[in-house]
Amino acid sequence: MKKLLLISLLCSFLLVSCNKKETTQEDIYPTTLETTTEITSQEIEATTTTEAVTTEAAATTTAIDTNSPTTDDEIIAYATEILQLIKDEDYAALSEYVSDDYKLGLSPYSNADFATLVYFTAADVVSIPTTPTIINWGIQDGSGEPILLKPSDYFAEYVYDQDFVAAPNISVDTVIGTGNMIDNTSNAPIVDHFVEFHFPSFDPQYDGMDWESLRLAFKIDGLGDYKLVLIIHDQWTI
Structure with missing residues (x-):
């Protein structure tokens, strides 16, 4: 009777451990992927903003009126x-x-x-x-x-x-x-x-x-x- 009880407790312990390990793996990978995607989006947005500012500055320089000298x-x-x-x-x-x-x-x-x-x-x-x-x-x-x-x-x-x-x-x-x-x-x-x-x-x-x-x-x-x-x-x- 004691042997059966010990075996039952051991099986329950192993089952709980497996479930915990499986849950942890499922939680880690989606979180890592989501974070990576978020960083990449921020970098792309920053790059796009920089390019837009550079383009705007170039357009401003080009727009200078050479028919209006001052010095x-x-x-x-x-x-x-x-x-x-x-x-x-x-x-x-x-x-x-x-x-x-x-x-x-x-x-x-x-x-x-x-x-x-x-x-x-x-x-x-x-x-x-x-x-x-x-x-x-x-x-x-x-x-x-x-x-x-x-x-x-x-x-x-x-x-x-x-x-x-x-x-x-x-x-x-x-x-x-x-x-x-x-x-x-x-x-x-x-x-x-x-x-x-x-x-x-x-x-x-x-x-x-x-x-x-x-x-x-x-x-x-x-x-x-x-x-x-x-x-x-x-x-x-x-």
Whole structure:
């Protein structure tokens, strides 16, 4: 009888132990898997958030308006970009800097009469290479004869007649080249800023009397963009 009782107690003990072990194993693995899944989700969410912030920052950087320079260095860089378009004769691209609200005035010398200047619209700028019309641009220094040229020839003789992109002297809102001619650049009614590209001389034998300058003048429109409103060529005059 005692043996049967001992055997019965032993069996009950073993059964309870097995049940406990089985329950513990079932509890551990689901908990571990759930925790791992939760951590992975958090990491993914954090990574996604970081990527979103980075993308937003990149978009903000890209959105900076390069047509609205503020410092002198930025204004010079902006004017140099435009000057390069003139050098390359890329008049379609140049026209994008011209507003029909102001147009683009062209003067062969610094004594510009802004009431009688030749003014181009953006469409006129695009057509510079193909326009056959002879235009009176003003009076030639020395001879007193009218400057009669079609637009492409005018740009070759009175705009980019020197490699102004490589000019050694550049200024913002300050006239460098001066002579006996009255300079009206600073008196232009629609000019907010201008950039001068200046060569002090080309041949030492002329003792600086062969200097040349090109000035690009800008008006800031209602959006804060710099619009090209004047191109003034200047040089030593008789």
